[in-house]
Amino acid sequence: MSESSPNRPDPERPLRAVPAPGAVSAPGVPVVVVDDHELVATSLVLSLESEGVAAHRVRPAAERGIIAEISRLRPGLVLLDLDLGRDADGNRIDGVELVGPLLANGWQVLVLSGSADPARVGSALDAGALAWVPKNAPFPTLLGAVREAAAGRPVMSEDRRRKFIDLFRRRQSERRDLTEKLGRLTQREREVLAELARGKRAQAVADHFVVSLATVRTQIRAVLTKLEVGSQLEAVALFRKASGG
Numbered sequence: 112m113s114e115s116s117p118n119r120p121d122p123e124r125p126l127r128a129v130p131a132p133g134a135v136s137a138p139g140v141p142v143v144v145v146d147d148h149e150l151v152a153t154s155l156v157l158s159l160e161s162e163g164v165a166a167h168r169v170r171p172a173a174e175r176g177i178i179a180e181i182s183r184l185r186p187g188l189v190l191l192d193l194d195l196g197r198d199a200d201g202n203r204i205d206g207v208e209l210v211g212p213l214l215a216n217g218w219q220v221l222v223l224s225g226s227a228d229p230a231r232v233g234s235a236l237d238a239g240a241l242a243w244v245p246k247n248a249p250f251p252t253l254l255g256a257v258r259e260a261a262a263g264r265p266v267m268s269e270d271r272r273r274k275f276i277d278l279f280r281r282r283q284s285e286r287r288d289l290t291e292k293l294g295r296l297t298q299r300e301r302e303v304l305a306e307l308a309r310g311k312r313a314q315a316v317a318d319h320f321v322v323s324l325a326t327v328r329t330q331i332r333a334v335l336t337k338l339e340v341g342s343q344l345e346a347v348a349l350f351r352k353a354s355g356g
Contacts, residue, residue, distance in 0.1 A: 140261045141165040141187035145177060145206070146223065147196040151246060155190065158254055164261070171195035171204050178212050186217035188261050192246070193224040193235060207231065210238035221260045223253065233279030242267030243275065289353050295337040303330045308347045308354075 142164055146152040152168045159166035165187075169180050181189065191213070193206035210220050222235045225246040232243045244256045244266065256266045296304065299320075306316045317327040331343065340346050 141185055144168045144190045146192040147171045173198040182216050188219045189213055190223045191220050193226045207235045210235050210240050214239045230279045230282040233275035237276045237279050292338050300330050300334050304334050304350050308350045
């Protein structure tokens, strides 16, 4: 059996960063890491502790439980992942939903997430988070962002922050518009559209509902008019978008 090199990093061992020369830390500001990724969370806590920061980790179990546990601590800075797995009942724990309650409890929030959806990041920033730092950023960069945020300095340019928020708000506006259009459809028109989205042709839809082909074609024309589109393909695309497909 060959011995592993002592200089080779162990991927399962938490990373303990050596404080950078002249690094700015804020020992008086407690930092809480809320992340379901064991290695990242433990590494951040150990590294912050090595710099004299009072760092803690809260393991995600449920949104209410996270808030209850954090509320027992003196308010400071929360490093918050957006994707926190699922609770005991299988419900997804959404970090975005935690931003508002954390702010209400006197905490500042720095989003530390691997989410690749800029609109999702924008939703957290729009809710009041200070900034977003990609979880896959180099570890010294992560620590540097925490130091800056804990010291009350900006981590993200206002221009970049605004771009994320604007994208989120545009998406929200598009969703509201789509919801309003789909709300114009009758129950049967929605059912017909759902069958088209499953790949069925008009005749198959007519057979499914035991009506004439002419009736289905009339319903399809009504769907296109109410959704303000020119083809079945566009109507189906809108339906799938609204359904998250």
